[in-house]
Amino acid sequence: HLPPEVGLSSPAAAMACSTGYLRVATSDAGVPQSAPPCSRRPAALAAVILAGAAAVAVTRTARRSAVASSEIAAPAGIVQFDALAPRANLKPLEYMRDGNPCDFNEELWGGLCYKKCVLLTHYEAAIRTSPWTCCTRHPCTPMNEKGKLSMNIMCTGYDIGGDGGCPHKPGACLLNEELHAGVCYQKCALLTGGVFPNRFGPATCCDVHGLGCLNPGHSWTNKSLDVGGGGGDHDPSTLATPHFPQLSLTEDANSKQPRTPAKAQAQASAQQDAPLRIALQPLEAMDDGNICADNEELYGGLCYKRCAILTGGEASIRTSSWTCCKEHPCLPWNQHGSVGSRLVCNGYDIDGDGSCPHKPGACLVDEELHMGICYKKCSLLTRGLYPHRTAAATCCKSAGLSCLNLGNDRTSRSFDVGGGAGDHDASTPAKPHPPLQRLTEKAADAEGASAPQVELHRRLRSGGSA
Numbered sequence: 265h266l267p268p269e270v271g272l273s274s275p276a277a278a279m280a281c282s283t284g285y286l287r288v289a290t291s292d293a294g295v296p297q298s299a300p301p302c303s304r305r306p307a308a309l310a311a312v313i314l315a316g317a318a319a320v321a322v323t324r325t326a327r328r329s330a331v332a333s334s335e336i337a338a339p340a341g342i343v344q345f346d347a348l349a350p351r352a353n354l355k356p357l358e359y360m361r362d363g364n365p366c367d368f369n370e371e372l373w374g375g376l377c378y379k380k381c382v383l384l385t386h387y388e389a390a391i392r393t394s395p396w397t398c399c400t401r402h403p404c405t406p407m408n409e410k411g412k413l414s415m416n417i418m419c420t421g422y423d424i425g426g427d428g429g430c431p432h433k434p435g436a437c438l439l440n441e442e443l444h445a446g447v448c449y450q451k452c453a454l455l456t457g458g459v460f461p462n463r464f465g466p467a468t469c470c471d472v473h474g475l476g477c478l479n480p481g482h483s484w485t486n487k488s489l490d491v492g493g494g495g496g497d498h499d500p501s502t503l504a505t506p507h508f509p510q511l512s513l514t515e516d517a518n519s520k521q522p523r524t525p526a527k528a529q530a531q532a533s534a535q536q537d538a539p540l541r542i543a544l545q546p547l548e549a550m551d552d553g554n555i556c557a558d559n560e561e562l563y564g565g566l567c568y569k570r571c572a573i574l575t576g577g578e579a580s581i582r583t584s585s586w587t588c589c590k591e592h593p594c595l596p597w598n599q600h601g602s603v604g605s606r607l608v609c610n611g612y613d614i615d616g617d618g619s620c621p622h623k624p625g626a627c628l629v630d631e632e633l634h635m636g637i638c639y640k641k642c643s644l645l646t647r648g649l650y651p652h653r654t655a656a657a658t659c660c661k662s663a664g665l666s667c668l669n670l671g672n673d674r675t676s677r678s679f680d681v682g683g684g685a686g687d688h689d690a691s692t693p694a695k696p697h698p699p700l701q702r703l704t705e706k707a708a709d710a711e712g713a714s715a716p717q718v719e720l721h722r723r724l725r726s727g728g729s730a
Contacts, residue, residue, distance in 0.1 A: 354438040354493055354502050354547065360516040365434035367514060369426040369648060376431040377509075379424050383648045385410050386661040386672075395423040395431065435509030438502055439547055441493040447506050450493040456484065458559065458570055459577030466490045466506065471576035544628040544683055544692050550706045555624040557704060559616040566621040567699075569614050575600050585613040585621070625699030628692055631683040637696050640683040646674065656680045656696065 358368055366377035373392045381398035382390040389398035389410040397411040412421035419430040429443055437448035444463045452469035453461035460469035460483065467490040470477035477483050494502030501512065549558055556567035563582045571588035572580035579588035579600040587601040602611035609620040619633055627638035634653045642659035643651035650659035652667065657680040660667035667673055684692025693700075 354440055354497055354499070355513055356436050356439055358436070358514050360514075363515070365511055365515050367426045367436045369643070372434060375433075377425055377434055378422070378431045379426050379428075380648060381422070383643075383651065384412070384422050387649045392422075396421055398422060433509050434514070435511045436513040437509055438493040438513070443509070446508065448492060448503075448509060449489075449506050450491050450495075452489065453559070453573065455489055455491075458573035460484045461573060461576070544630055544687055544689070545703055546626050546629050548626065548704050550704070553705070555701050555705050557616045557626050562624060565623075567615055567624055568612070568621045569616050569618075571600075571612070574602070574612050582612075586611055588612060623699055624704070625701040626703040627699060628683040628703070633699070636698060638682060638693075638699060639679070639696050640681050640685070642679065645679050645681075650674045653679075 356367065362368075364370075364372070366372050369380055369383060370377040371380045371392060372378075374395070378392060378395065380390075381392045385398050389400045389408075391399040391402070391404060393399045393404050393409060396413045397409045400408045400410070413423075417423075423431065425431050425443070427443065430446070432443055432446055437443055440451055440454055441448040442451045442463055444466075447466070449463060449466065451461075452463045456469050460471045462470045462473055462477070464470040464477040464483055465485070467487055468477075468483050468485045469489055470483040472482050490506060492503040492505045492507055495504035503510075546557070552558075554560075554562070556562050559570055559573060560567040561570045561582060562568075564585070568582060568585070570580070571582045575588050579590045579598075581589040581592070581594060583589045583594050583599060586603050587599050590598040590600075600612075603613075607613075613621065615621050615633070617633070620636075622633055622636055627633055630641055630644055631638040632641045632653060634656075637656075639653060639656070641651075642653045646659050650661055650673070652660045652663045654660045654667045654673065655675075657677055658673055658675045659679055660674075661672040680696060682693040682695045682697055685694035691702075
């Protein structure tokens, strides 16, 4: 049986008809209809089968070709995304003298970096005692431990790294890299323009998760994917080849790691207000005509997560807040839609980080967007104790309705700030602010980007012709 949106004259229907599998067609209302008679001539059967196989092969080849080499020629003045060199420093945001060789939201245990127990348990049990357990206080006993062990045992529950993946060797990857099997590679989402965003092997990216990647139709393998994130930034300290997490990205070579947990905590507290090591501007392509973040697109005056990423490259043309279209003309049967459970700020109606769509521009690297305004991240302001922002001056231990419990909140004037305080850079605001277009596009084009330029960028991103 074929879905209603597949026409009876399509190659798929003809192929099913020729092999005897097409028995009943359905109308748009789901009412069974009789199928037209099928031809049984051997020559016709062979031709239909070959045509169907060729259509499948061409579709898969074209999909990979669209990623490997852009088939849409960029007009003068518009630089293609894949050709752009990184603009900002690729090194992650870290406290470089806190004695912690792991990422700032991780802790060292048994020679590996795990997500901090204080974050996993909302500060209820800050002492890690095993890959799967955290303790509230010394002495640690079964009576004062919290544990989380999922069905997979490994790399789930509390046995995770800071990004939710597997625990790893000390160090960190670059901002444009992802960790796979303990090695840092440039992100598949960047290398494939969002079409195959999930890494499945050193040289293989996939458009789904899990065992579905074993289907060749869902993956793309190419030696160009087996790279590190440092290529083209003209910095010898950022590697262009795959590499293990780098200690040089998490700790200054001249700092000495504290010998006791108490000394480590004291040193970390002293470093809380220390100047951060890198520039706070986000990593963006600054000459692509896109006044939103690189993983977003402009629609109706707001920045939404790109349809190409949301649909795995299947429907790259946004037609509403909740729908994406495969190709022009956009009709009900060639669109994908996702409303989600709450209608707004859900499904396809989201921005690049999964929150509500917002005005054009971006926040600083150490900021978060709340109600359309960029604030310094609660996780940084509270050292991970109250990581969820619920108001301009309020941070919460958890997300959702539990923040109505005053015991889970903390309110302070010091939380109502932007991310630029203390970095000695006049271009990074120290006060809360709307998203800044100069962080996503060069100043000459950003604030006054013309409607034709924005429309041209949207069409190039969505796969339309110039």
